[in-house]
Amino acid sequence: MNALLLPVLLCLVSAVAYAGAAIVQERVAATTADGSCGPLRRPGWWGAVALTGLGAGLHVVALAYGPLSLVQPLGALTIVFALPMAAAFARRSVGPAGWRGALLATAGLAGLLTLTRPPHAETLDAAQRPLLAAAVLAAAAVLALGARWARRAVVRGVALAAAAGAAFGMGSVFTKAAAQDWTSHRTGSLVFTLLAIAVLASAGMLLSQASYRGAGLAAPLATVTIVNPVVAAVAGMTVLGETFRYGVPGGLLAALAGGLATAGVVTLSRLTPDRAERETTIAVRGRTRVPGPRRCLTHAGAAEPE
Template identity: 80%
Template sequence: MSSVLLSVLLCLVSAVAYASAAIVQERVAATTPGGPCGPLRRPGWWGAVALTGLGAGLHVVALAYGPLSLVQPLGALTIVFALPMAAVAARRPVGAAGWRGALLATAGLAGLLTLTGPPHAETLDAAQRPALAAVALAGAAVLALGAHWARRAVVRGVALAAAAGAAFGMASVFTKAAAQDWTSHETDFPAFTVLITAVLAATGMLLSQASYRGAGLAAPLATVTTVNPVVAAAVGTAVLGETFRYGVTGGLLAALAGTVATAGVITLSRLTPAGPDRGHPGPAADGTATIPGARRGLTHAGAKPE
């Protein structure tokens, strides 16, 4: 088996693990009463944590066998796998609007990541790391506070998912910095970098869990899947000197890809989970997780329920 084929297989299994974790998180959020700490008492939530760790580990191994330009776009398959898997689990079909939004988000993200240039050997300066960590946590806090004031559950979920994606993206940046520190042997054990990576990853996990509460699966998952690498790419471009391929043309194509991904997220955010009170998060009427795009589970904004 060639190294590229092995990398592709690892990416596929990683995407399935991430998708499974998202489905479990959404179901736990839909059926767990209480505050944001309620899911932590559910074994299923810890199972989602284990699945996320498995997906992350497989993704790292895939990067060791395949090129970044191939591995990173394949990570966008998470949202494509998650929708049919969730539909099978809840015995509800995925509607046309759900598929359209998911495919737009995936295509835009894949295009954006494909256009990202090769990584540089440059790493974060020690003086930059506290400032970047503070900005990342402050940005996540602002988005979380904005979500608190959102009236629609889906809008609240998208805002929380954006905060989670930003936290995960910055965690990836610090993970790369820690790995470079460790392999270069130029510094001692990067304790601060490892600590802030753990804080950002835990913050992203908790925010992503909260984003599914009352918002369904597709819109929060598409938002996390899009914001995560976009934030990492933005830091790479602004701080590490990374660029897009093909110069100005590549930059324009990247802007177009970002627009397509945004359109997909907006399409998914217009899908409203059904329930006795759409303005407040909570489980579906039958106690199961709602699946965005489901024929019986939600309506499109401005459309009548079927």
């Protein structure tokens, strides 16, 4: 059996679980009007929590058996699975712009992470972990506070999703470190790392739930999908000494991939649910020959346009 087959399969199932959780979260946010604590009283929200826990558990196992450079790019499959799942199960049309944005975001993210070299160090230094956790939580708090001033629901959702992605991304870095601590029997730093993972995961879950309120599914999910591994990659480059492959050409290709991912997020951030419905209707009509204006007879015999 190929050594990479198991982590790849685990990542696939994890992405499906994360996608299902995102769809349920968006539906709960769209149908709950009881404020920030309303979702806690909805069974569906706790189902999303269970799916997120399943996805996170499979992600942890994948990190234990596979390299970070493989596991993190496969996380981009979440949005690839979420869009058709939302169309099939939630009866929520995505529209051509949604598909274009998702493909751009996924392609850019996959290219960016493919160009990132594997880490030189297997784990984080114990002294660096409190600083990294505090920095990410502070950045997430700034984004969450800034989201309160956003006038458009989509902009607010993207800001909250970026905060959630930062928390999830650093949580993945800490998870990899915790796996190495466990195998190396470094219990001193393991306790703090597990507590940091719990705080980061809880913050990411609450922020991602808030990001779906009024913003639809595509834009917040795309933002989380991009920010999550980008934060992990930045942590690897700044703390673990990782660099892009192929030197200067690799850096230019990485910049191009980042531009594609940004274009995808911008496309999705401008797509509201109502606009997605209109664009889907236009696309369907465009594939069908529409005859000229016809008239039908009413019961009184008068002609009336259809």
